Amino acid sequence: MSIAEADRPEGKVFKQIGKRIKRPDGVDKVTGRARYGADLNLSGMLHGATLRSPHAHAVLISIDTSKAEAMTGVKAVVTRDDFAEQPDEMAAAGELPVNYMHVVRNVMAREKVLYDGHPVAAVAATSMSIARKALKLIEVKYEVLPHVIEPDEAMKDDAPILDETLFTDGVDPKPTKPSNVSKIVKIKKGDIEAGFEQAEVIVERTYHTKPVHQGYIEPQACVASYSEDGSGELWVTTQGPFMYRSFTARLCGMDVSKLKVTPSEMGGGFGGKNNVYGEPVAMVLSRKSNRPVKMVMNRGEVFRATGPTSGGHMTVKLGATKDGRITAAKADLAFQAGAFPGAPIGPATMTAFACYDLENVLATGYDVISNRPKVAAYRAPGAQVIAFAVESAMDELAKKLEIEPIDLRMQNAAKEGTKAAYGPVFGPIGMEETLQAVKDHPNYNVPLGPNQGRGVASGFWFNIGGETSVTMNLNEDGTVALLVGNPDIGGSRASMSMMAAEELGIEAEDVRVSIADTGSLGFNFLSAGSRTTFAVGKTTINAAREVIKEMKARAAKIWDIPEDAVVWEDGHARPASTNAGDFEPLSIVEIAKKASTTGGPISGHIQTNVTGAGPSLATEAVDVEVDPETGQVKILRVTVAQDAGKAIHPSYVEGQFQGAAVQGIGWALNEEYIYDDKGRLENPNFLDYRIPVASDLPMIDTVIVEVPNPNHPYGVRGIGETSIVPVMAAVNNAIENAIGVRLSDLPMSPPKVLKAIEENS
Amino acid sequence: MAKYHITAEINGDETEYLCEPEQTLLDVLRDELNYTGTKEGCGSGDCGACTVMMNGRHVCSCLVLGAEANGAKIETVEGMADGDNLHPLQEKFIEHAALQCGICTPGILVASKALLERNPDPTETEVRYWLAGNLCRCTGYDKIIRAVMDAASEMRGN
Structure with missing residues (x-):
């Protein structure tokens, strides 16, 4: 039967939908x-531990595991020699496609180590303390190479090259020199030059963001059990048991039918549990030891070797007529992919201006590898990074035009029938409705005191x-x-x-x-x-x-x-x-x-x-107070309006809006990966990588906008991601409103804000 | 390797266990005694997922050695409900949708119970500061704070 029908009779009253029932779990x-990932124990189970590179970039000359293997209680040791080579080809894998040649190298380093924390060997032993001691007996010889961290540095001609076989895709003619730029993509609509010629007012600015981690509280964890008959079972915390089956079977050389994956309860993912890390390693350890093997990451390993999302280096230019019609919008963005290609430049270029109905658009994205962990998806991957730049630029344009920022957005809003720069003609979407919802919210009219400011921003996410x-x-x-x-x-x-x-x-x-x-x-x-x-x-x-x-x-x-x-x-x-x-x-x-x-x-x-996922749009207003003595930014009020199409369980819809908004606040104000001059991560723990805590925040006010999705029987749109997209720009716009200076680098931590205040006074 | 022989009261039951000198109370609870309701999020006392009550104080069990619990009275999330009756905090967390993934929930419940035992009528600010050592990445804390305030109100008989 067709499932595309929107066949609910008009006016039929829902009996279950929209209620706030107690969740069955x-x-x-x-x-x-x-039971979560680390909560399963099996008979005879061993404990796995991973030896990781202390270097950001080095040739892996030799690995001697003989002393570890001889240790009492050690049942198996694995290295690169235990994983077969994989072909160089892209395979669909969630929101970001993967290349198995890279996946196998990320799971266990082969020719080189490419980031601090890159796995080099792993041990299974009868206790965790024995496993940890055995790691210290593994002798690894490295030839340390020059490293590069930031995408703009990695794009320079004299930058250390991570992969000598990588030539930039999307350039004609094909380059003759290897590069850290794996790919260039463009989204085009209309004539960008003509658009800027029509403009009477232009703003242009360069923005930077740092990689941030998904920050789920439950570390990666699994139990792998390989049987003598060649079959295997994997218990694992994952967003995709079927994807983990594909990945693990492929890397372990098993038929898919031989592997059963059972998902545990998952203690947060946000895109960070779409990819395998220790799971194939645990399976190979189990195969070698004929025992079940549990592998649980510690928090340091989570920070050093999983996630994060890309840091971005972006320039955005907007042109408009004096009455506020945007005539041209241009974005150039270079995203850090980590050690292997695959930054979310596709979604970033596609979503960059998707909130607006524009005639002339050009967005160019550069996928740049550098000596950091391979990025993973994070809640609306790429869209939030570019939105920080675009929505800050919108605010700057509004100020220059002397138009209320929310009204400038309304004037240029995408609506049903708008042809997006990335291709489709939108069906019913809620951009105008979310803008109106924020404007109508009591929070929007609360008077602001000294050192206080209000910022607004919007965001778009496709949904799938x-x-x-x-x-x-x-x-x-x-x-x-x-x-x-x-x-x-x-x-x-x-x-x-x-x-x-x-x-x-x-x-x-x-x-x-x-x-x-x-x-x-x-x-x-x-x-x-x-x-x-x-x-x-x-x-x-x-x-x-x-x-x-x-x-x-x-x-x-x-x-x-x-x-x-x-x-x-x-x-x-x-x-x-x-x-x-x-x-x-x-x-x-x-x-x-x-x-x-x-x-x-x-x-x-x-x-x-x-098919038929309806895009979900969001508009948010954030009020801040900036301490002029310290540069600290306090969040006073947050108003999130997002289009849910139809909210099935309103409490859990609100919860997604609130959680996403707060993740964005952490990204805006505190969170960042900090490296030392040797390329080692300096803050791989929750003390130094500070995510928002309860005392940092006010209540998060929400408005569930419902513009039904015609492709779902009840009108449902996905709502899990969009609310993170506008936040960083909304906070930035609020800070500008409070102190009169526009920042352009995340996080907007006290030293940066204080510097901006002092330079302006 | 010499192990310590420890006797402690856990959720009302006198319990004996052997532990290695380096094992934390969290390791013992989870790996030796199968109290897996207590979670490990960081192992360094920064996230609060492993919060348990020890002799009437709430502690990060990852910062306590298993051997230190000799003679101690330990309470975990598994001991919060009274038979079939959930603790009011547990009820209110479900009612207010104060959990999404649920991994921080056991630690936050134990910490909140400790708060309400000391301060039955906390302000929103007091709840926020008391729970500042318990990280939640899913909820933005809004519904957690509301659930704790509502549970406090109910426990006061309102």
């Missing part, structure tokens, strides 16, 4: 019963659908078992049970949602791209409709009338009219009890590639 998560497989089984007592393949990041069991219950006409508590292992369902794409509630929800609704179709058939059989003479209403099969016959309605419970004699078990299964 709530009790497990407040009692300590829920993707491969989805869902099974719904009607149990013999009329309750429902729903099997989905996407880990519950923050309440998706609740939203799935509500959507299923809405269709079936029963209560959400009668639908039990389980997260499948990879042996129990067809392929499911990651819990990423804000896809889960939209795509898995849409598939759940259609699985419920399959179940209803079958239940109607069973009722027809019992009544001995045609199937099309039966309707489903409020959890009951009823005759379509008195002409169809006079029968007492059959409840879902009664149909379930009779299932064995009317044809056997009743279930619905849908597998599809879901």
Whole structure:
């Protein structure tokens, strides 16, 4: 059946959707019963530990593991020799595509180490303390090479080259010299030069951001168990058990059918648990030792070797007529990819000006490798980095035009029918509605005191659908078992049970949602791209409709009338009219009890590639107070308005807005990777890499805007990401409003703000 | 390797265990005694995910050695509910959607319980400063603070 239909009758009242039910996994998560990545222990299990490079860039000359292997209690040691070479080809893998030749080198260094923390060897031993001691017995010879950290430095002609086989893609003719620039992409619309010629006012500025970490509180953790029959099981904290199965099977040389991946509860991901790190290593250690192996990263390893997102070096130029019509918008951005290509320059160039209806656009992105950990996706990857520059530039343009910033955005807002620079013509989108929601919010009119400022910014994120497989089984007592393949990041069991219950006409508590292992369902794409509630929800609704179709058939059989003479209403099969016959309605419970004699078990299964994800836009206002003595910025008020299409469970929608806004506040004010002159990360812990704490913040006010997505039966849009996009610019614009100076480098930490104040006075 | 023989009271049960000198109380709880409700987020006392009560004070169990707990009274998240009855904080966290991924939740619940035992009527600011040592990356803290305030109100009989 088609799942693209938006077939909910106009005006039908929802019975489940929009309620704030208790999440079904709530009790497990407040009692300590829920099992996360590090919470599984198996019989005979060993503990794995990883030896990591202390150098940012070095040739790996030799690794001698003999002393470690001889140590009592050590059961296996692995190095680069235990992983087969992989071909140089791109494969789809979530929001960012991957090259297995690079993945295998990131999991275990081969010819060179490319960043501080790059894995060099790993040990499995009978205790963690033995494993740690064994690491110290491994002798590694390095030839240290010059290193480079910042993307603008890495782009220079005399920069140390990380990969002699890398030639810039997207340049004609093909370059003859290797480069750290792996790729150049362009998004073009109209005639940028002509657009600037029409402009009466122009602003142009260069901006910098630092890499920041996703900062999930649960470190990467897994238990791998390889059996003598060549099969394996992996228990792991992941956003994508099916993706981890692909990666791990490929790197370990296993058939996909031989590997079963079971996702644990996940203690945060935000894009950082889309990629494998220690999982293939644990599997190979298990294969070598014939024992289960647990690998849990410590926080230092998480910072040094996973995530982060790209730092960016960006120049944005905007031109407008005096009455506020933007005639040209140009962005050049160089993003740090880390040790291997793959910075999110695609989404950054595509989203750069997607909030606006513009005729002339040019966005050019450079993917730059340098001696830092390979970047991973982070909540609207790339869009937040470029939005810091573009939305700060919008504010500067508004000031120059003497137009209220929110009104300049409204005047140029993208709307239904706007052709985006990256290609599509938008359906209904909520840019204007989110701007209006912020303008109408009481916070927007609170008078500001001395040293206080207010900033506004907007953001865009595409959202995705993707491969989805869902099974719904009607149990013999009329309750429902729903099997989905996407880990519950923050309440998706609740939203799935509500959507299923809405269709079936029963209560959400009668639908039990389980997260499948990879042996129990067809392929499911990651819990990423804000896809889960939209795509898995849409598939759940259609699985419920399959179940209803079958239940109607069973009722027809019992009544001995045609199937099309039966309707489903409020959890009951009823005759379509008195002409169809006079029968007492059959409840879902009664149909379930009779299932064995009317044809056997009743279930619905849908597998599809879901399309039609509606973009979600957000506008945010932030009020700050700047301490003129110290440069410290205090957040006074935050107002987040984002388009959810339709909120299934409003509390968890608000929670996404609030969490995203606060991650953005950390990015704006505190968070950054700091390297010493040898390229070693100086702040790989939560004390020195300071994420926001409760006492830094006010309550975060939210407005759920609902512009229905026509491609979902209830109008749902993904909402997990967009709210981080505007934050850094909104904070910057608020600081400018408070102190009269515009900053252009993140984080806007006290020393930078103080310097700006002093230079201005 | 010589191990210490320790006796402690954990969630009301007298418990004996052997631990290595370098093992933390967190390691012992999780790896030796299977109290995996207490989580490790950093191992350096910066995130609060491993918060437990020790002799009436809330501590980061990653900063306490297993051997130090000899004779101590330890309370973890597994000991918060009274039989079938969840603690009001546990109820309010679910009701207010104060958890998303849930990994920080056990530590925040234990720390909040410690607050309400000392100060049954905290202000929002007092709750925010008390929980400043417990990191949450998902929620932005808003719903956590509301849940704690509401639980406090209910426990005062309002």
